[in-house]
Amino acid sequence: MGTKSMKKDENNLMEKIVSLCKRRGFVFPGSEIYGGLANSYEYGPLGVELKRNIQDEWWNVFVRRRIDMVGLDSSIILHPKVWEASGHVAGLVDAMVECKSCHTRTRADHLIEDHFEKTGSSISVEGKSTEELDAIIHENKIKCPTCGKFDWTPVRKFNLLFETNVGIVSEAQSKVYLRGETAQGIFVAFKNILDSTRVTVPFGVGQLGKSFRNEITKGNFIFRTLEFEQAEIEYFFDPEASDWKKLFEEWKMGLWKFVTENLGVRGENLRWREHGDEERSFYSKRTEDLEYQFPFGFKELWGLAYRTDYDLKQHMQYSGIDLSYTDPVSGKKFLPHVIEPAVGINRLMAMVLLDAYTEADGRIFLKLPPRLAPYKAAVFPLLANKPELSARAREIYESLRKKFFVAWDDRGNIGKRYYAQDEIGTPFCITVDFDSLEKGDVTVRDRDTATQERVAIDGLEDYLAAKLR
Numbered sequence: 001m002g003t004k005s006m007k008k009d010e011n012n013l014m015e016k017i018v019s020l021c022k023r024r025g026f027v028f029p030g031s032e033i034y035g036g037l038a039n040s041y042e043y044g045p046l047g048v049e050l051k052r053n054i055q056d057e058w059w060n061v062f063v064r065r066r067i068d069m070v071g072l073d074s075s076i077i078l079h080p081k082v083w084e085a086s087g088h089v090a091g092l093v094d095a096m097v098e099c100k101s102c103h104t105r106t107r108a109d110h111l112i113e114d115h116f117e118k119t120g121s122s123i124s125v126e127g128k129s130t131e132e133l134d135a136i137i138h139e140n141k142i143k144c145p146t147c148g149k150f151d152w153t154p155v156r157k158f159n160l161l162f163e164t165n166v167g168i169v170s171e172a173q174s175k176v177y178l179r180g181e182t183a184q185g186i187f188v189a190f191k192n193i194l195d196s197t198r199v200t201v202p203f204g205v206g207q208l209g210k211s212f213r214n215e216i217t218k219g220n221f222i223f224r225t226l227e228f229e230q231a232e233i234e235y236f237f238d239p240e241a242s243d244w245k246k247l248f249e250e251w252k253m254g255l256w257k258f259v260t261e262n263l264g265v266r267g268e269n270l271r272w273r274e275h276g277d278e279e280r281s282f283y284s285k286r287t288e289d290l291e292y293q294f295p296f297g298f299k300e301l302w303g304l305a306y307r308t309d310y311d312l313k314q315h316m317q318y319s320g321i322d323l324s325y326t327d328p329v330s331g332k333k334f335l336p337h338v339i340e341p342a343v344g345i346n347r348l349m350a351m352v353l354l355d356a357y358t359e360a361d362g363r364i365f366l367k368l369p370p371r372l373a374p375y376k377a378a379v380f381p382l383l384a385n386k387p388e389l390s391a392r393a394r395e396i397y398e399s400l401r402k403k404f405f406v407a408w409d410d411r412g413n414i415g416k417r418y419y420a421q422d423e424i425g426t427p428f429c430i431t432v433d434f435d436s437l438e439k440g441d442v443t444v445r446d447r448d449t450a451t452q453e454r455v456a457i458d459g460l461e462d463y464l465a466a467k468l469r
C-alpha cells in the first residue's frame with residue numbers, strides 16, 4: 001500500500017484532528033470542567049510547543065532576518081480613543097439574529113450560507129445590509145439550526161470588541177476595550193519607533209500577541225476563537241517612491257513561500273482570493289486573502305491589505321500629534337502608506353495539523369516539518385528491564401535535552417512507542433540496543449519513511465541539528 005494522504009473532506013478529518021489534539025495534549029476545550037466555554041481553547045503541553053514553534057518561525061522569517069523590519073510588543077488595553085480613531089467602535093460589527101424560541105444567537109451570514117450549502121447551492125451575502133439579510137432569511141424560511149423553529153428576531157448589528165473598565169468605578173469614562181487587532185498598537189507607537197530607531201522608509205513593524213473578538217459563530221475548532229494570537233505587519237512606504245502593486249506582489253510571494261516552505265503545507269491546498277468592492281474595507285485599496293482548504297471549505301488564512309495612509313491619518317486627527325515622516329536625505333515630509341499582512345497563529349496551527357495528518361501503510365503520523373514538531377526526537381532503551389541499556393539511553397536523552405526538546409519513553413514495546421511518537425509528529429526515534437554498548441552507535445528511525453539507520457552516539461547532536469536546519 002502506498003502513501004495516501006487524505007482529501008480534506010474525507011473521513012471526518014476534522015474530528016480526527018480534534019480527537020488527537022485532546023488525547024495527546026495539543027488542544028483542550030476551554031474551561032472543560034465547568035462544561036466548556038464556546039469558542040475558547042487551551043493549548044496543552046504539546047500544543048504550546050507547536051504554537052510557539054510556529055510563532056518563532058514567523059518572528060524569525062519576518063522580523064529578525066529582515067533588515068527592513070523591527071518588532072513591537074504593545075499593550076492589549078490601549079486608550080479607548082484608539083478604537084474610535086481606527087473605526088473599530090463603529091465598524092467591527094457582525095450581523096446577528098436570535099431565535100425567539102430557544103434563544104440561539106447566530107451570525108446571519110453564516111445561517112444563510114449554511115442553509116444554501118445544505119441545499120447544494122451557494123450564495124454571496126458579502127456586504128449585504130441587515131434589511132437584505134432579513135429578507136433572504138424570510139424568503140427562504142430558514143429555520144433555527146438548534147430547535148428547528150422559524151421565529152427569528154430582526155437581524156441586528158453587534159460590535160465584536162470586548163469592553164471592560166479601568167479602575168474600580170464602572171463609569172463611561174473608565175470604559176476600555178481589549179484590542180481587536182494588534183495592528184493599531186503599531187500605528188500608535190509609530191512616532192516613538194521613528195524617534196528611537198534609525199529606520200527609514202520603506203520599513204515594517206511586526207507584532208505578535210493576543211487579540212480578542214466577541215465571536216458568536218460556530219468556531220470550527222481553533223479556526224475562530226474569542227482570543228487568538230495575531231501576527232501582523234505594517235509595512236510603511238512612500239507611495240510616490242515605491243510602486244504599491246509591486247510591493248503587494250512581493251508580499252504575496254513572501255506569504256506563500258512561508259506557508260509552503262517554512263510550514264511545509266502543500267500548495268495545492270492554498271489559493272489567493274481578491275476581495276470584491278462590497279467585501280473590501282472602505283480604507284483598503286486592495287485586499288487579497290490567502291485561503292487554505294479546510295475541511296469546511298476554502299477559508300481565509302492570511303489577509304493582505306493595502307490600507308493606504310488611512311490609520312496614520314486617523315490617529316493624527318484624533319490625537320492631534322503630527323505622525324508624518326521626514327526623509328533624512330531629501331527632507332520630504334509625508335504620511336507613509338502601509339501594506340498589511342495579518343494572520344492568526346492559531347489558524348496557522350489548525351492548518352499545519354490538518355495538512356500534516358497522514359494515514360499510510362497502516363500508520364497514522366503527523367508529517368510536521370522537524371522545526372515545528374513539538375519533540376525533535378524520542379530516546380528509548382530497547383528493553384526497559386535491562387539497566388545497562390536504560391542507563392546509556394538516559395545519558396543520551398539528558399545530553400540531547402540540553403540542546404533539543406526530546407522525549408523519553410521506555411513503556412511497552414518498540415512498536416507501541418513508534419506509534420505514540422508518530423501520532424504527535426516526532427521526526428526521529430533513537431533506540432539504544434546491545435550493539436550501542438559495544439559499538440557506540442544507535443538506531444535512528446525516520447517518522448515519514450519508517451526507515452532506520454545507525455548513527456554514532458557522538459554524532460547525534462550534529463545529525464539532529466542538520467535535520468532541523
Ligand code: GAP
Pocket residue numbers: 180181182183213215222223224225226227228230232300301302303340342343344345346347
Ligand atoms: N488588522 C487586520 C485584521 O485584523 P482580519 O482579517 O480581521 O484583519 C487577520 O484578521 C487574521 O487574523 C485573519 O486572517 C485570521 O488569520 C486571524 N483571525 C481573525 N479573527 C480571528 C479569530 N476570531 N480567531 C482566530 N483567528 C482570527
